[in-house]
Amino acid sequence: MALKFSHNGWWRKAHRAVGFRKGYNFPLFVIFASSMLGFSLARISYLNIGGNASSSYKKGAAPGEWYWYREGLARVGITIHLGCIIPAGVLMVWQFVPVIRYKFILLHRINGYIVIVLVMISNAGTFFIIRRSFGGTLPTQAAMGLLVILSTTSISMAYYNIKRLQIEQHRAWMLRAMFYLGVIITTRIIMVIAAQVSTAVGKYYVPMICDEIVFVQDSLTHSNTMYPQCSIANMTVDGMIAVAANFGSDRREQLQASLELNFGMAAWLSIFLHTIGVEIYLNLTPAEGERLRRVSYAKQLEAGMKNPGSAGLTVDRWGDADEWIVPAEDS
Numbered sequence: 203m204a205l206k207f208s209h210n211g212w213w214r215k216a217h218r219a220v221g222f223r224k225g226y227n228f229p230l231f232v233i234f235a236s237s238m239l240g241f242s243l244a245r246i247s248y249l250n251i252g253g254n255a256s257s258s259y260k261k262g263a264a265p266g267e268w269y270w271y272r273e274g275l276a277r278v279g280i281t282i283h284l285g286c287i288i289p290a291g292v293l294m295v296w297q298f299v300p301v302i303r304y305k306f307i308l309l310h311r312i313n314g315y316i317v318i319v320l321v322m323i324s325n326a327g328t329f330f331i332i333r334r335s336f337g338g339t340l341p342t343q344a345a346m347g348l349l350v351i352l353s354t355t356s357i358s359m360a361y362y363n364i365k366r367l368q369i370e371q372h373r374a375w376m377l378r379a380m381f382y383l384g385v386i387i388t389t390r391i392i393m394v395i396a397a398q399v400s401t402a403v404g405k406y407y408v409p410m411i412c413d414e415i416v417f418v419q420d421s422l423t424h425s426n427t428m429y430p431q432c433s434i435a436n437m438t439v440d441g442m443i444a445v446a447a448n449f450g451s452d453r454r455e456q457l458q459a460s461l462e463l464n465f466g467m468a469a470w471l472s473i474f475l476h477t478i479g480v481e482i483y484l485n486l487t488p489a490e491g492e493r494l495r496r497v498s499y500a501k502q503l504e505a506g507m508k509n510p511g512s513a514g515l516t517v518d519r520w521g522d523a524d525e526w527i528v529p530a531e532d533s
Contacts, residue, residue: 221300224490230483234384235295241387242291249288251281259284264461265454266410269417270334279330286324287383293317294380318357321383325350337408341466345473352382352473359515367501368514370494374484381480385472392468397449397460407444408459415445418454428453499528 217228247257252272255261259280260268271280294317296302303310332338332346360375400406412432416425426433429443447463448456484491499511507513510528517523 219301221302221304223300231298234380235298237387238291238380238384239295242288245284245288245291248284251284252277264336264458265418266414266458266462267334267336269414271331275330276334279327282327283324283331286320286327290317290320290324291383293320294383297376298380318361321353321357321379325354336465337462339462339466342469345466345469348473349382349385349469352477353379356382363514366514367498367505367507368512368516369498369501370491371514371516373494374491377484378480381476382473385469385476388472388475389465389468392471393461393464394449396464396468397447400447400463401449401460406447406460406463408447408462409442410445410455410459411441412438412443413441415443415455418458495526496529 214225217225220228220231222228222231247255248259248262250258250260252258252260260272263271270276293313297310297314297317328346328350332343335346336342356375356379360372360379363369363371363375412425412429415429415432416422419425419428431438431443432441445455445459447460449460451457451460495511498514502510502513509519511526512519516526518526
């Protein structure tokens with residue numbers, strides 16, 4: 203059964219004003235686009251990477267993160283990553299506003315190229331910080347690496363298909379890319395909830411080096427009082443000790459431990475939810491895909507391409523599917 207929304211009154215005026223032909227797309231756009239835009243705008247102040255303002259990344263990041271990112275390649279990586287992905291998050295939502303695509307196609311194209319370049323550069327910067335991000339555990343590194351692969355692949359597929367005028371495939375891959383890039387938002391929500399749950403359960407510990415604890419507490423004396431083994435020779439393993447994961451603690455290293463404990467799990471769960479979610483949406487909207495494929499056929503035929511309607515990366519050419527038949531009214 204097709205999704206039904208009222209086509210009368212303010213609702214129709216609202217979604218038609220921004221170019222949506224189907225009423226169900228508008229609330230979905232508002233939910234997901236506003237989440238991406240709001241999150242990105244809230245992180246604009248993080249472009250001040252190492253400043254002393256309370257809104258800078260240095261001051262606003264999770265406790266302990268700045269210990270690793272304050273110098274060296276990690277500092278370069280976090281600067282590249284945040285300097286590119288935050289503007290990309292602000293700009294990408296406008297790619298999904300239909301009225302811009304219909305009436306301001308040049309703006310849509312220029313903005314699209316900018317987003318592609320920013321995301322690709324940001325993904326490159328990720329590799330400089332992935333080893334230390336929220337503890338740099340193997341599950342965390344694997345999740346972040348997978349996100350880089352998924353987003354890079356999706357954007358590359360979207361770019362190739364639009365150059366081949368395969369518009370329905372371009373739409374599908376750009377939607378996938380946006381959902382993959384939005385994983386970090388869901389990850390943080392799940393991480394905070396899980397950190398509170400693990401704190402309530404108790405008896406979770408995370409290995410942390412003594413130098414990081416001193417840096418987080420900003421007091422060698424206080425650190426040695428809380429963790430005396432750090433001040434005694436041969437009482438640690440490679441300078442590391444176990445720190446209790448406690449999200450509600452006023453001790454910053456315990457707050458950091460609770461976030462590190464749950465980040466990898468939250469990232470993997472978010473990847474699963476976003477991957478399943480976008481595929482469900484694409485499979486529930488075949489009519490829109492078919493409409494855009496007819497548009498692709500007309501544009502490819504006009505451009506003199508081989509296999510019009512399937513000139514891009516379509517399943518009937520590259521997979522096990524029946525050949526796409528041109529609708530009689532379009533032939």
